[in-house]
Amino acid sequence: MTSGQSLPQDPEPTLTIAEVAERTGLSHDTLRYYEKAGLIERVGRTTGNQRRYDAADLLWLEFLLRLRDTGMPIAGMQRYARLRARGDVSVADRLAMLREHRAELADRMRALRRNARALDAKIHHYERLLDEQTGTEETT
């Protein structure tokens, strides 16, 4: 019933911060910062107060990274994390957030495609220009 796809296997909190940093590409500092910022719910600890992450933490971090990489600011992720912490009652709100974020992403992707086409045009322009220059110089 609980998830567990495509990841290590242990549902137990066994990953050190260094291992999670390695897997997510985040730095130790960023992981601690995200936790302090409330993006990650309090991570498990050893008796000696060192963090031990589990597979679910890793999945959640990967999701956060998806939000981040699609342009959601930390404040947005905090809002989402707070909703998530409230459990199933917040599913509708989370869905609304995701839909809105998805729509903004679509807008930005459209804009990028427009700009990419314009860049392509400029590149082609320069390619032609260079061909001419080179041709001219060769005949000199």
Added chain:
Amino acid sequence: MTSGQSLPQDPEPTLTIAEVAERTGLSHDTLRYYEKAGLIERVGRTTGNQRRYDAADLLWLEFLLRLRDTGMPIAGMQRYARLRARGDVSVADRLAMLREHRAELADRMRALRRNARALDAKIHHYERLLDEQTGTEETT
């Protein structure tokens, strides 16, 4: 021979900073900042030292915005602007920069599409989940 498409009409420097701000969406401060940073070559001035932009300035600004909006940092734009200032001899270098930038843009767009698909999956998951919840509550 000099350009002049799709824009006002006057090749003369007649646009005040306010007008350029309006057309580009940049603030007055940002326009001055870009000039100070060397992104825009010294803009024309009135005898009273006030800026007057011409159509070419506007085209260049629009191009800069395209670079910015596709993720090029200021330092990159500065490099490009310096090349441009050297004239035709730098066409090959500018082309190389544009190609590299275009390739990075393609990478980022690919990553965005991947992330967008993952978000869609999550959204659909929540939609199904919500349907179930709602259904359950209705029968209560």
Added chain:
DNA sequence: GTAGAACCTGGAGCGCGCTCCAGGTCAAGC
């Protein structure tokens, strides 16, 4: 049991891309 690496905390600092401010000059309308 001890060395050395990994980890902890709170808080300061940084790079980026602007944005704001103070204190002045200029221009357009009356």
Added chain:
DNA sequence: GCTTGACCTGGAGCGCGCTCCAGGTTCTAC
């Protein structure tokens, strides 16, 4: 010619998302 709003400059400040630091604790290997 005067007012008022737009503009000027140099430089300080800001919000974001980390990143670094000091000073201490814990873990691992020997």
